[in-house]
Amino acid sequence: MGTKESKHSNSISYEDSVKRVSDAELRRLRDAFKKSAGVGRLFLSRNAFQQDVLCEGVPPKITDMLYAACGGTQRGISFKDLLCGLVLITRGTQEEKTKFLWNLYCNDAGTYIIRSEYVRNVNLAPFESVSLFAQGERVNFEQFQDWIIKHRNATVLSNWLLADNCVSLTSELETPTFYQSLAGVTHLEEKDIGDLEKEFWRLKNTSQNGQIDLQFLGPLISPPIPKNALAGLFNAFDENRDGHIDFKELCCGVSAACRGPGVERTRFCFKIFDVDRDGVLSHEETLQMINVLLLVAKENRDAQQYKELTKQHVISDLLEFGQRRSPDGEPSKLTRDNVSLTAEDFMLWNVQCDLRLMQPLLDLIFELCHIVFGLWPQCKHMENDIVRGWLRREERRPYRVGQFWYLITRDWWLGWTQYTQHTAHTCDYCKRSPASQRTAVDEALVCDESFNTHSLEQHDSYSLGSGTGSATGSGSASSGISAGRHCGPARPGPIDNSNLITANPYRNVRTLTGEGGHLKRDTPLVQSHDFELVPKSLWKALNRWYGDNLPLPRQVIQPPNSEVELELYPLNLRILLHQAQPSQMGAGGGGSGAQLGSWGSTVSGGYGVLASGGGYAAIAASSVLQPPKRYLAYTAAFSRLATVRQVGEFLCEQLRLKAEDIRLWHVPQQENGAILLLEEDAMCLKELLIRDNDQLLLEIRNKDLTWPEELGSLASAQSGQGACGTPGDRRRMTRSSIMSVHAPGATGLHNLGNTCFMNAALQVLFNTQPLAQYFQREMHRFELNAANKLGTRGQLAMRYAELLKEVWTATTRSVAPLKLRFCVNKHAPQFAGGGQHDSQELLEWLLDALHEDLNRVMEKPYSELKDSNGRPDKLVAAEAWSQHHARNQSIIIDLFYGQLKSKVSCLSCGHESVRFDPFSLLSLPLPVENYVYLEVLVILLDGSVPIKYGFRLNSECKYSHMKHKLAKLCSLQPNLMLVCELWNSQIRQVLADEEKLRMQSAKELYVYQLPEQSIRTRSNSGLSMHIEQGLKDIQRSSALMTAQDTSLSSLSTIQTSTSQRASSRVLCNGHAMGLEAVEADHSLGNANNFSGNGCGDNQVHELLPDEAGKVSRCFGKRECMPHSLFCFKYSLGQSIVS
CATH class of the missing domain: 3.30.2230.10 (DUSP-like)
Structure with a gap:
């Protein structure tokens, strides 16, 4: 019978069941099913069916029958079967319920009910059994249907199931949901509230600050809302005036503006014009209302009706309305210079006015709530x-x-x-x-x-x-x-x-635009x-x-x-990328490509972004140069008026790249055509002759800051192909490049992987005219020393000459020093890789290597340097230079080398020894700013708004100097200041006066005002105090509790005097350069450690002695400090010497 799993007694389908319940009920049932069945489960167990669907009081036998009749199996019962069973029991017709009972009691074939099985499963009275099976041992459906309708009370199930309103799908005693509560206080239904909620969260998620404020809502609703009515409409929704619209305010506003009766809709319009919310439209607010109503009416679908209407006509109509409202015989209070309306007058004027000016605004707000805020018609x-x-x-x-x-x-x-x-x-x-x-x-x-x-x-x-x-x-x-x-x-x-x-x-290629x-x-x-x-x-x-x-x-x-x-037909472009080899794949995008580019604005020609792109793995530089392969990576559509800069910004934002790490190339349709670099950022795609379905190559700089195309062109040149040409030959002749005059030598060098240090040194040498002319005239070929093992056997000189000639004869703005870079990496491995290096070190090595490659001396003779022995400096310098010149002769020595004089004196006998050593570089120290910039937040006892002050002090100053400097700005005595460092809303440390300023906390200082009657005494001993249970220990330094009023009875004067005497004379090429001996005396005068001298404060503050007293704590007393601050004050009976 019905206890078998194969029995399914539902006589209505799932689709029919869905139609008989509301969306709220269906959603509630589905959520309850998920909660009862468990996370991720699709079937409800038999025990859960008995506990959550039926109740504990239902007999197990009846539970099994209903469980099987609703479609339950050993795995459980699905949501569709459960819904069909619940709908049939609660909202099924009498015929459907009778069919349900028949399926419970009939045999497996569904043809008859057998008396023995029926009596065994159902406790029937004898006369009931006789009446049902009077004609035989089995009955069919028609016989059972006639009998069960007459004898509804024959069984417990039939009595319960066939009774009117036996059970309800929704209990009236249940706690109403949020949607039901909101629907009860508005004119909206639960479905409307759900639709508004979806659009509310969509709008909120698209806002930059996560709030629906006036700044965000303005562009969405204006136009069509006039700009002078934006604030009023926003305030009509923003009931609590907190600057943003929450979900409840949105529902209440939409209900009043769209679904409420006419009086409520008119009152909502009154709120738009009542800016000050005093319940009366002043003269200015009334004039503003007239302007808004006229502007909206003339944009309405029936604009012809209001075409001839002016502001004076509306004012005249208001005056006539006021005259009608005034008592008989009394003049109206409204004049042309004073037109004001109360809320009651406003609503009456809307009803009695023949102009019907309010209706266009009502229509507009009605449409706005449906179009913008997500309400369904x-x-x-x-x-x-x-x-x-x-x-x-x-x-x-x-x-x-x-x-x-x-x-x-x-x-x-x-x-x-x-x-x-x-x-x-x-x-x-x-x-x-x-x-x-x-x-x-x-x-x-x-x-x-x-x-x-x-x-x-x-x-x-x-x-x-x-x-x-x-x-x-x-x-x-x-x-x-x-x-x-x-x-x-x-x-x-x-x-x-x-x-x-x-x-x-x-279609299989991802598109970046919508x-x-x-x-x-x-x-x-x-x-x-x-x-x-x-x-x-x-x-x-x-x-x-x-x-x-x-x-x-x-x-x-x-x-x-x-x-x-x-623009119906934007330019649909194909975006190419370089294919990364598996062994050369980098972990991140080119350079810092994993981050968003600094240009964050959306391109106006981007046609809406559909998906945010991920980063692109850049091609790492390889010692074996191979021409990079290109592949079609993306498609994108841009306006023909979009500039190169806008296209680059858009691609950087989508692919999470930085603008300085990409370059764009125009790839022609011809296979053998040369690609052209797009350098003019301000030129649009139309001016660059880029057509629909063209290809743009997005070149992403490698991790070592090299460009794949430049490496590829070098590889092509090395292999003898030369199809692509050099990078300089593949730049588009733009307007600015054609009109501009390219000065010789004004050519930049590409950064090939943190090689800015090398480029800086090379540019200096390229613009040294004697050296540049030497290589331009190819004089280096006659002095090349390929046998010198101390150099690069002439390789560096040849690469340098080739690059210099390219720089001085190039027609483009920049070239890539690839060959020279490889030569430097080969002979100076310390400069290889992608790290940063010192430009001076590279310049020193470069000059030395060029000298060795161009040294005219093939075999260097041995020589010993003689002592000066008191001879004149001129003779000693000439002798030293002659010995050096005998071993080193080149254009580098002639241009960049000099002599540096050094003298050593014996302190005992006074003997002096003078030497002249060759040099090529001199280091000059840069002055370092010895100041600290302070930002101090001053908090006063009166509870006023704290004020932040900023000033500059010497880094050697102490916090006592800072107090005196701050006292001039905030008019607060230094002895009433408590300087603290705060961390995580707690006092981290109280800074003593004698401590030096700290750079790390210079911009995070807090100064609290102390009460005058509670000046504190501090000792020089270290102190740590526990404020209260729950506050962490505040550790203070040994000088934390040093009294500000303690007199300095004896200030030790520290005098430091150092003198350094040196004499130096520099000779270049054996001739004096005019630098005489330099003598410097440095002395430190008397330093006042407390008066502020040296920090811009010439006043000496005398501190009076303070009596030693006990320290007691007070917490948050009114006359002392706020609750959030602790302080120290003297115990009773202590006197203060002022």
Whole structure:
């Protein structure tokens, strides 16, 4: 019987069960099923069925029967089977319940009920059993149905199941949910609140600060809302005036503006104009109201009605209204110079005014709540009015550059128009009947206060099904509506624009932009014939209501010397990348490519981003140069007026690269064509002759800061191909490069992997005229010393000459010193790799290596340096230079070498020895700023707002000097200052006066004012105190508690005097350079350790002696300090010497 697992007694389907419950009930049941079944489980166990679905009091035998009848198996019962069983029990018809009981008691074949099995499973009275089986030992369904209807009380199950309202699917005693509570205090339904919540969180997540404030909401609603009404509309939603709209305020505002009665909607408009919220519109607020109403009315769909209306007409109408409101015989209080309205007058004027100025604003706010805030229309006719009104208002405004419009296929638009305009019966919401037509959203839309509607899916005009629409020539592909209920057009399916675009040959390649596809070009597309245009806000609303599978956004541009236009055909470009070899793959993007670029703005020609891209693994430099391979990585669409800079910014943002790590190249369609570097950032794609379906190479710098294309060109040159040419030959001749005069030698050097130190040294040597002329005239070829083992055997000199010639004869702005770099890495491994090095060290090695390569002395003679023996410096210098010149003769020695004099004196006998050593470089020390910049936050006892002060002191100063400096700025005595360091909202350390300033905490200092009657005494001994239980120990240094008022009885004067005497004479090429002996005397005078001398403070502060006293703690007393601060004060009986 019914206890077998194969028995399934549900006589209604899952689809029918869903239709019999509301969305809230279905959502609640699904959440309860997940909670009871467990996370990730699809079946509800038998025990959970008995405890959570039935109750503990149900007999196990009946539980097993109901469990099996609802579709339960050994694995459990699924949600669909459980829903069907619950709906049948609670909302099934009498016939369905009778069928359910029949399936419980019949045999496995479902044909008969056998008496023996039935009596064994059900406790029947004898006369009941006789009445059922009077004609035989088994009965069929018809016999059982007739009998069970007459004898409902025969069994416990039949008595319970066939009773009216035996059990409810929703208990009235349950605690209402948040949606139910909010729906109870507003005119919204739970479905409406759920829709508003989805859009609320979408808007909040797109806000930069995570709040829906006026700055974020303004661009979304203005236009069409006038700018002078933005603040008022925002304040009408923002009830608590906290600067942002929360979800409850949004629901209450939308309810009052859209779903409430006419009085409530008018009162909402009054809040917009009552800026000061005093309940009265002042004269200025009334004039502002008139301006807003006139502006909105003249943009309305019935603008002709208000075309001749002026501000004076409205004022005159208000004055007439005031005269009618005044008692008989008394003059009106309203004048042209003083027009004010109370809330009551405002609502009466709206009703009695013949101008009907308030209706256009009501319509606009009604449309705004549906289009922007996500409220769904209550019926299809209302949806038509909302969409048409919003679209007509937007079409009257001129195009704005950067604005996006979306294409919708004409077929879908016609199907939607026929569906929303069709009226087969009187609508319950908008009261539209087949014989009447409504042109505006009026009070009749919302005056029906019986808000007991179901969701849009349950409403007749929105219920989905498998039927097809009538053959009205719309030709739209529809998902269908439930056939048989209405014979009107079917509800359109998702917006399908596939008939407007061509086939995409690169559908497997990821696109970076959201242009949607390539519009057809073979047949011209015409608006209102092939497609319709809707603004971005309206497209989002239609997408919420119907969905889409292919958005087609297009941007408004303004070509030079032309009017604004909508760019239907943007440039669809293919983005190429260099293919990384597996063994050369880097861990991150080029350079710092894993981070977002410094340019963060969205490109105006980007057509909306669909997905955020990840980083790209850069190609690491390799010692074996190979031409890099390119592959198609992405596709993207850009406006033809987008500049190279904008394209680069967009690609950096999507691929998480830095702008300085990328370069763009234009790759021609021809296979053997030379690629061209796009260097002019300000030039647009149209000026660069870039066409649709062209290729752009995105070159990403390697981790060692080399460029793959430059390495590839060098590899091609080494292999003898030469197809690509040098990087300098592949740059596009732009306007600025053609018009500019390229000065000889004004050529930059590419950074090839942290080689800025090498480039700096090379540029210095390139612009040394005698050396540059030497190599330009190829004089180095006659002096090349290839046999010198101390050099590079002439390799560095040859590479240097080639690079110098390229720099001085190049027609481009930069070249890559690749060959010279490889030569340096080969002979000086300390400069290899991608690390930073000292430019001076590289210059010193470079000069020495060039000298050895160009040394004219093939065999260096041996020589000994003689002592000076008191001879004249001129003779000793000439002798030393002659010995050095006998071993070293080159252009480097002639230009860059000199002599440095050094003298050693004996302190005992006074003998002096003088030497002249050759040198090529002299180091000059740079002065270091010896100042500390301080930022101090001063907190006073009066509870006023703390003030931050900033000033500069010598780094050798102490905190006592800082106090005196701060006292001049904040008018607070130094002895009333407590200087602290704070960390994690707790006092980290109290800084003593004699401590030196700390650089690490110079900008995080806090100074608290101490009470005058509680001047503290501190001792020089180390001290640590526990403030209270729960506060951490504050450790102080040995000078923490040093008294500020302790007299310095004896200040020791420290005098430091050092004298250094040196004499130096520099000779260059054996001749004096004019540098005489330098004598320097450095002395430190008397230093006052406490007066502030040397820190810009010439005043000497005398500190009086202070009596030694006990220290006691006080916490948060009113006359002492705030609760958040501890302090010390003297115990009673202690006197203070001032």
